[in-house]
Amino acid sequence: MATGDTAPRPSSALTRKGAATRARLIQAAQCVFSERGFLQSKITDITAAAGTANGTFYTYFDSKEQVLMAIADEVVGRFLGTLREGRSTSGDPAEVISHDNHQYVVAYRAHADIMRVIEQAATFNNEMAVLRRSIRERFVERAARSIRTWQAEGLCSADLTPRIVAALLVAMVDNFAYNWLSLGQPHPEDEVVHAMNEIWIRALRIPKEARTHPAQL
Amino acid sequence: MATGDTAPRPSSALTRKGAATRARLIQAAQCVFSERGFLQSKITDITAAAGTANGTFYTYFDSKEQVLMAIADEVVGRFLGTLREGRSTSGDPAEVISHDNHQYVVAYRAHADIMRVIEQAATFNNEMAVLRRSIRERFVERAARSIRTWQAEGLCSADLTPRIVAALLVAMVDNFAYNWLSLGQPHPEDEVVHAMNEIWIRALRIPKEARTHPAQL
Amino acid sequence: MATGDTAPRPSSALTRKGAATRARLIQAAQCVFSERGFLQSKITDITAAAGTANGTFYTYFDSKEQVLMAIADEVVGRFLGTLREGRSTSGDPAEVISHDNHQYVVAYRAHADIMRVIEQAATFNNEMAVLRRSIRERFVERAARSIRTWQAEGLCSADLTPRIVAALLVAMVDNFAYNWLSLGQPHPEDEVVHAMNEIWIRALRIPKEARTHPAQL
Amino acid sequence: MATGDTAPRPSSALTRKGAATRARLIQAAQCVFSERGFLQSKITDITAAAGTANGTFYTYFDSKEQVLMAIADEVVGRFLGTLREGRSTSGDPAEVISHDNHQYVVAYRAHADIMRVIEQAATFNNEMAVLRRSIRERFVERAARSIRTWQAEGLCSADLTPRIVAALLVAMVDNFAYNWLSLGQPHPEDEVVHAMNEIWIRALRIPKEARTHPAQL
DNA sequence: AATGAATGAGTCTTCATTCAT
DNA sequence: AATGAATGAAGACTCATTCAT
The missing domain is CATH 1.10.10.60 (Homeodomain-like)
Known part of the structure; x- marks a missing residue:
């Protein structure tokens, strides 16, 4: 880790x-x-x-850098841990997305302050930039994998490259969380999470009805 | 400005x-x-x-900060100018979105280096943070306004709060551009812009056929 | 220099x-x-x-090292200058030796304090060690050259290797000067310089009578 | 000691x-x-x-100084011990000189590394400077005593002050050994020791033939 | 306006030495 | 005796900013 x-x-x-x-x-x-x-x-x-x-x-x-690395490593570990703990067991894509986004917001909020620090340090410290990138990469990877599976199973639209949609949607969630939770821009949690979910679902064209059952996309 | x-x-x-x-x-x-x-x-x-x-x-x-403010102001001006110049005159939402996203990428690429600097300075300098936020706010505002119009005209789904979807979608575009163009993460331009457009269009449920004509959303 | x-x-x-x-x-x-x-x-x-x-x-x-280097360079320049100025024009080996030793003592006394500093710095700073060695090397070289000439002209004994006698005799003069003038060990100048000269003359078996004329060594 | x-x-x-x-x-x-x-x-x-x-x-x-003092004391003891052990029993000055110089080189070589350390410490630590001086003083004293004896017995020239020639010749041997053995300047041992001996012998005008028997100096 | 030398507050970093266990 | 964590005085070095010319 x-x-x-x-x-x-x-x-x-x-x-x-x-x-x-x-x-x-x-x-x-x-x-x-x-x-x-x-x-x-x-x-x-x-x-x-x-x-x-x-x-x-x-x-x-x-050095100061090193202690931040120690903190960041620990935080990243806890962050990922929080996400894993609450892993959705359902195979329903919409449910998975909703669950993951919610967990992500919860986890981010718990480390919002230190994420701001990491974000700052990443702008001038290479090690930190690498760490910061690796956190996001992990989520992109995971999302891309899910999307690839869903596409294979016909659970979502297959017309967009998994890696790229994933990168875009993760950028959205991650950066919105940064502005909202780390920088303190006010937003109503319920609506935000709902909108996030919907954007994922619609972007991937996950059918509303009987989402665990393949549909014509 | x-x-x-x-x-x-x-x-x-x-x-x-x-x-x-x-x-x-x-x-x-x-x-x-x-x-x-x-x-x-x-x-x-x-x-x-x-x-x-x-x-x-x-x-x-x-001070060093002040010269950066001068640069940033100029850059923001040119950035917004680039977007305005290429303003789509069509009323077709899909076309507007596609046009704006393309223009945004073009404009960002032209200032990617200095945007990275502004991003860095915004992490510790309040004035710069305000400026940085104001740039984004401007785009969110504009997107929200378009969405509101489209919703009123029945050109797109009305079930999501314009301000919030706009904030999320702008976060996506803006932050993806930062990682891609300022930080140098490689991505294929065509696919990226296409996916971006699709995410906007799908998120807003803009109908494919006869997009300038209202449809049942 | x-x-x-x-x-x-x-x-x-x-x-x-x-x-x-x-x-x-x-x-x-x-x-x-x-x-x-x-x-x-x-x-x-x-x-x-x-x-x-x-x-x-x-x-x-x-750094402190650099300012010492600047000083040392200047001192070395002045030191060598002093010696050159007072260069004996006579070809008489005994006279040359006597003259050079005297000049050396005079020059050393003028820089005794800073020589102590250089000596100290040379024990832990490589650049300074190189400089210190180069000063001595210059004198050894010069003495060896004279000796070689005298040997060729039959003005002194030829049974000792010029480079080695020179190195030994210079070590004597240089180090004695350090102890005497830099570290302050008291010695009567006249006697010291006389003894120094005699040691050189005897070591090289330079004949007393008619020193400018070859003799049986 | x-x-x-x-x-x-x-x-x-x-x-x-x-x-x-x-x-x-x-x-x-x-x-x-x-x-x-x-x-x-x-x-x-x-x-x-x-x-x-x-x-x-x-x-x-x-303190760090104290442990060096402990080491130096021990080293000096061993150094002097080495010299004493190999003390020439002959009364022949040339033999004594040759023997002592050889022993000195042998002893120095055995402690060359720590001598370099002592030399360094002596440049800023007074106790160490005193010790360093005392080592040399001991040799000067001993050499001066021998010379005085030889002069009295007519075994060598009496025109130079014993204390001063001794100080000069010891400076030569000691400092040459430092440069050669502690600082690693390469020199051929045989030639060096031979030249050293010759310089002593010639400086003191010790007659070649029948050196144990007085001669006209 | 331009110059470039002068300023000194602000921090980091080292490491011999002390101390509680 | 041994341990190893804790201490804090000491000094180097940077660089934004000021100032005299």
């Missing part, structure tokens, strides 16, 4: 105390980053928030 | 020479920003590229 | 004022280094001594 | 285990110092090499 090297600096395993301090620093960094953004955060802000001395930061991380 | 205060520092009008120097600085800044991003660019990079002395920068701009 | 790259950071030529500031910084660095050694000197010590702001240092130099 | 305070920190005697740990640390420090020099060596490099925890270092030493 992890993309960056999040291993602690000391090569030996951490003691219980060390692990606790490291965790405190990560926690503090997450707070500080969320509050003022990555760029505006100083190492001393983090150590102050963690209640450690300045230099302690460097016992566990090489 | 302008969002930030882009007036030159001296309140008096610029001499011809002064205007030329200012233009050279803007030009240079745009190059430098495009190449290494806003954060990585130093004032001296800009003045070196413009062939002026270090301090000359401050004869025309108050 | 110069070994390191002592060009000022700004690629353009310095203005009169800039050159003055740079000179002041070099002057100050030389004082500070001489007083407390290279390692114990902080950049702020130098700028304080030069009466400039902290950052001004970096307008002219990249 | 010891110059610095090399007593272990706890005043009580060391346990067997403690002594072993201390020895391991000294051994490790010597390796690390030799490899990267005193300044570039971190305490953690030493403890890592010794296979102990960071803090253990301070159970046995007060």
